[in-house]
Amino acid sequence: MHTSLLRARNMAAVAVAGALLLGTSACSDDASADAASGGGDRTLNVGQLGASKVTEALLDAAGEADDLGYTVEYSLFPTGGGGFMEAVPSGSVDVALMADTPPIFGQVAGVETKVVGVQTSVVDGASTVEVFAGKDSGIESAADLAGKKVALTEGTILQYTVVKALEEEGLSYKDITPVNLPPADAITAYQSGDVDAVAALGPQLAQLTAAGDAVVADGVGTTTGYQYAVATSAALDDEQKVDDITDYLQRVGRAQAWAADHQDEWAAKYAEVTGLPVEIAQILVERESYEWLPIDDSVIAAQQAQADAYTDLGLIQTDLDVAQEFDDRLNDTLAGR
Missing domain, CATH: 3.40.190.10 (Periplasmic binding protein-like II)
Incomplete structure (x- = not known):
């Protein structure tokens, strides 16, 4: 190939x-x-x-x-x-x-x-990608992601949404520890506690929404x-x-x-x-x-x-x-x- x-x-x-x-x-x-x-x-x-x-x-x-x-x-x-x-x-x-x-x-x-x-x-008012953290994690916004492990998938809208959310808070991608995983594996890592937050979309986003996990960042106003x-x-x-x-x-x-x-x-x-x-x-x-x-x-x-x-x-x-x-x-x- x-x-x-x-x-x-x-x-x-x-x-x-x-x-x-x-x-x-x-x-x-x-x-x-x-x-x-x-x-x-x-x-x-x-x-x-x-x-x-x-x-x-x-x-x-x-x-x-x-x-x-x-x-x-x-x-x-x-x-x-x-x-x-x-x-x-x-x-x-x-x-x-x-x-x-x-x-x-x-x-x-x-x-x-x-x-x-x-x-x-x-x-309107929704985002294709949302970044989730546990309800009791102490992470309430993108600003709180600084120094945290965030599961995402490089070269996708998942990564781009995280980048833009950090920029909105005056942070850069270097301020987090990105963990590059396929979406399903990213959710598994998040639910097992191996990472602090996860960028999700589609069925994974819906599953975390149903579970009541906190949305701490999204692409509203920054991604299309x-x-x-x-x-x-x-x-x-x-x-x-x-x-x-x-x-x-x-x-x-x-x-x-x-x-x-x-x-x-x-x-x-x-x-x-x-x-x-x-x-x-x-x-x-x-x-x-x-x-x-x-x-x-x-x-x-x-x-x-x-x-x-x-x-x-x-x-x-x-x-x-x-x-x-x-x-x-x-x-x-x-x-x-």
Whole structure:
């Protein structure tokens, strides 16, 4: 495996997408083909991040999987956005939704993809990532993290959220002892007392919320919580494929709107698909809020700030111009502007 691509995958693998696409984590690093849906002679190869068929289930529940005019072939990427990026050169994938971090490391590795859509992913006033500490830990804010062990995952939105939260308190990343672990292992280390705090998102965040652990920092006002629709450059060179990607993403947006209006129904289905307890699925669903946004200067600036932070941390060895990651041709059809 090419060294730069391996690094990109390791850094971005769990940069996770929004909770909708996370599902639950798995041990396998390989993409696994899921059942195809839809019809027609054409095939759209869609990556789903996580180990569960969440996107497919959502489209089916919302009635958006019917009369597609093309077949959707789903592949699961338990390792997240990095796994999708790794699959791009094979031509086995066309599009996926993911967090904003994987395209940064994909650009570093020279992976041929473009961000063609941007969404909000959480309700106003919420953060994709929250930093938790025990109720009796004495840690009440990001300022109290100084000198503490904080479990997080390097090269992901988890790390970036911690960096920005510390900056808000006049601290730097050097003021804590970061413990670099995959999300599930980070939670285990936190619950066993091996670390003082943990950055969490998705199901792990919901589990700690249900347990009543204290939120001591988050990304409200400092990180975007964006979810990106990422398409391969090869797919974007095919006019028919672009039309199918556009249709698919529009269906995803309508399905997300359906889920917002049918939270109890979707939470029950989400729990069934992922194996999570219904109460955990309910927390996740209530936090979700999806809206297509135009790819504009503010979106690019936010991505640039994140890339620059990874450069400052030494995870990226060169300055990036992240504007190269974006293709705004779907602005009108997705965001309506």
